[in-house]
Amino acid sequence: MFIDRLVKKIKEKKSNVVVGLDPRIESIPKCVKDKYFKEYGKTLKAASEAILEFNKEMIDNVYDIVPAVKPQIAFYEQYGLEGLKAYRKTCEYAREKGLIVIGDIKRGDIGSTAKAYANAHLGNVNIEGITHETFSVDSITVNPYMGGDTLESFIKEIQEKDKGIFVLVKTSNKGSGQLQDLEVAGKKIYEVVAELVDELGQETLGQCGYTSIGAVVGATYPEQSKVLRKKMPKTYFLVPGYGAQGGTAENIIHSFNEDGLGAVINSSRGIIFAYKKDGYSEEKYGEAARTEAVKMRDAINKALELNNKCYY
């Protein structure tokens, strides 16, 4: 099961950190991109090659200290086909290095369309009896607005292909409350979605006691995390919003169960563009990322220990 693989990696690496691979050419070190601009001009290909080199350096520097990476596909889509090739190669490279890859694609659709997304991102596509892999990752993020059938469409794929999904429940952005916090018969919308995730998840329960249908629960809403942790006791949380968006190790402690498991915490800019911070240099951008990933791992582990939630 996907979730067993994820928990195994977490315990092996003693780390709950997910590195968000959200590259944008403006923030890629000059020493990386200028080489490609020289070779290919200021083209989509140059940008995409620079991003791929940057990502590989990230992966090389963190693969032994984090269980997973999370590329946000929008940052690749914007560079067109070349960008998506970099996305695919990044995912492949990360998986080769033993990392779990969570494709942050936030797709959500139903029936044959959901199946097509699953073909694209979780499994493979069949062409007259021959199967082909395309953007295959271990897990993707899914948007629930269209209803439970959106999620149900993925269950078969999860079971057959040993994959996972993380459903948007309570997102980390400022405006997330506008729909998600509305109250329906004494329940918030995010609680309604949480119950759905909890229920559907039972069909994908792993040996580790967690399910392969996870939930996205933002680090920026600690009180809601507490409620949601109880609503979805067997659901793994993917927690965005740490670092750059304002979440701290204290904020995210409620996302964990008493066993110290149940959550992975994502940081993107705070790690991958750490080289911009005081004390780091552009040339050693990989080392800078590693240092920040270690700091984050240690801060979270320390917070877990202080709360008697040690998992290793």
Add this chain to the structure above:
Amino acid sequence: MFIDRLVKKIKEKKSNVVVGLDPRIESIPKCVKDKYFKEYGKTLKAASEAILEFNKEMIDNVYDIVPAVKPQIAFYEQYGLEGLKAYRKTCEYAREKGLIVIGDIKRGDIGSTAKAYANAHLGNVNIEGITHETFSVDSITVNPYMGGDTLESFIKEIQEKDKGIFVLVKTSNKGSGQLQDLEVAGKKIYEVVAELVDELGQETLGQCGYTSIGAVVGATYPEQSKVLRKKMPKTYFLVPGYGAQGGTAENIIHSFNEDGLGAVINSSRGIIFAYKKDGYSEEKYGEAARTEAVKMRDAINKALELNNKCYY
């Protein structure tokens, strides 16, 4: 403004029909795909080339009788980079033929991620001062679950780049009610979203009296369409669910305003795979699609006339 361009096309063609370009290799006529299988084997490239030829035949047969086409990107993503190349070329070809292209991508994210999606699908991306187009279409579908900031992120792009979005309000699938129909202080969730769309739309009001922020309202829920029409008087509706999903010309009449405008109706399988129905032949799959698109146009126009909603 995007919306003025759309209304102009509707009036010119006397048609509210949108053709959904949702190809899957299983349903592409043998006479088209076998050629490519012979040349490239049963590969992603062969499937994608066959789909592109099929789409071009569709476009050639309908460009003079419909205002717009709506490719659903999932059906292209599943064939990987080759599939997305076919998506891009399909969009380009349709725009060359004077069609409005609505990319059914249902993306939804915030801040810099939303900007990246807008770069990818509505505008262009900047690489050190040089701009590049990638998947540029006229309009995309957007998922509102993350909140109003999801939509706000697109407004600047809409205004600057002369584009539009259609926000998922009430979708056509069976499970759509699970979240969208929940009642919050006397209001359904889809009404809350509708009010948001109506309000934000004011910033993109065109000369035609409609706004460039549209709404997706399923043909399968006529009663809800009636309510939503009143809630969003200046919003254009993109109506899926006609034909194969069960929507009829009678069902969708409430999606229109008294001026006979305010809605475009999508049919995918019912038109593009019409050749499978009795009375058509596989070799003339383009003609079959045209015949069905004409029938649908006429059925909708007749229903509009009967309801005194003539727009031409």
